[in-house]
Amino acid sequence: MDNQMLGTIFNMTKYQIRRAVQSARKALMSDFVPRNIGFSHITREEIIETHTRPLAQHLLSDITTAPAILVLDGTYIYIQKSGNYTFSRRSFSMHKRRPLLKPMMIVSTTGYIVNVLGPYLADPKNNDSSILNHSILLNTEEIQSWIKEDDIFVVDRGFRDSESVLNDLGIRMEMPAFIPKGQKQLSTEEANNSRLVTKVRWVVESVNGRVKTWKYLGKTLPNSQIPYIGDYVRIVCSLCNKYRPPITSGTFDADIAVASKMTMLAKKTNELQQFVLENGLDKRSMKWTSIDADSNTVKDFPRLAEEDIRELTIGVYQLKTAKSYAAEHLTDDGMFEILVSNDVPNIVCAKIQSRHTSAKKYSLWIKYCETIVSWYCTCKNGARVVGMCGHISCIIWYLAFARHHSNAGDESLGIRDWTEDVDDAARAIDSSEDEDALDHQGQEE
Known part of the structure; x- marks a missing residue:
């Protein structure tokens, strides 16, 4: 709800509402958010023991080593077009064809949000690979101290340029396969392995959808809110971690059964x-x-x-x-x-x-x-x-x-x-052309 509507409900001026929201945001960022999101609020061992699905462990790793498995993906927060042309160019996404900012979500395989990076600009220089490389090389929030060798990052194809950076740290990247040049489809082995990855990776898409259920983050934000978008995203993610159930709710036995079936089938032609x-x-x-x-x-x-x-x-x-x-x-x-x-x-x-x-x-x-x-x-x-x-x-x-x-x-x-409920110019043109053709045929006869 906008400030004018809130002011009407609570019999307050827009200025009073603005101050109240600002005070609430600062209080939440100071006391609530650090306890519920960020690499410092939870240990790597807690993620492995409490927030990792057996399905993911069996599909992607040796169950005896128990690495930390994190799923990464960028999400979009839409903003208004800016009058500052430099910022307008750099916040314009060629993929979505509109201005936006990109927070990077890092979640566990159960949908628990470990951290949110950004938000970042949306130009080609801020693609998913660049954002991840930037965070690792600058050691954002001590990420290099949190992850360990042999941990696994599950990502989509947009992170392909991060493989060398992750390999230097001993991190294994799991990503769906690319179709080789000259081929029209993935081989059976490549398609099977890609399915093992997507069976784990889908959870981050559900987390992004859950975050967007807050109407504030699901609509186009005015540019005056840009300095606070990162705070609001972290507040919403903290609320999800604190009060919402996990995205996935499979039992241990069911996860093991599905993982065993998938790994067995993946070896077949x-x-x-x-x-x-x-x-x-x-x-x-x-x-x-x-x-x-x-x-x-x-x-x-x-x-x-x-x-x-x-x-x-x-x-x-x-x-x-x-x-x-x-x-x-x-x-x-x-x-x-x-x-x-x-x-x-x-x-x-x-x-x-x-x-x-x-x-x-x-x-x-x-x-x-x-x-x-x-x-x-x-x-x-x-x-x-x-x-x-x-x-x-x-x-x-x-x-x-x-x-x-x-x-x-x-x-x-x-x-x-819904086609019948919407006008179709092409259908009217086709009908007109058919009638003209019939009239012409009749004249010839």
């Missing part, structure tokens, strides 16, 4: 991918017959509960995206197009529209018997066997679950197409 490529199932010469998903042709496709599908995806995100993909591909009469071939029994093929690019579709294959045996998709991560991409989970979710439940349509999923 994608046999269906090899079969598809060796037999030319991805070639245009291969004859596939288009059928409806409700056709008796795929009546032998295994029937699964959503819990069983989640066991295959090893996570909830792919199951959520599956429903959105399915909503787009369902026709008006509730049909879902699937391809089959008489030459390859127990394998279905499908094409899924990319969620980002209209001109791109991904081909995928699913092999089944009494259960789902294997899968392969042509998307960037489609070769992995540790879980699956959203395209594959879409087909499995529909064939194995949704088509057997009459209430599993897109309306019941809460996925509504």
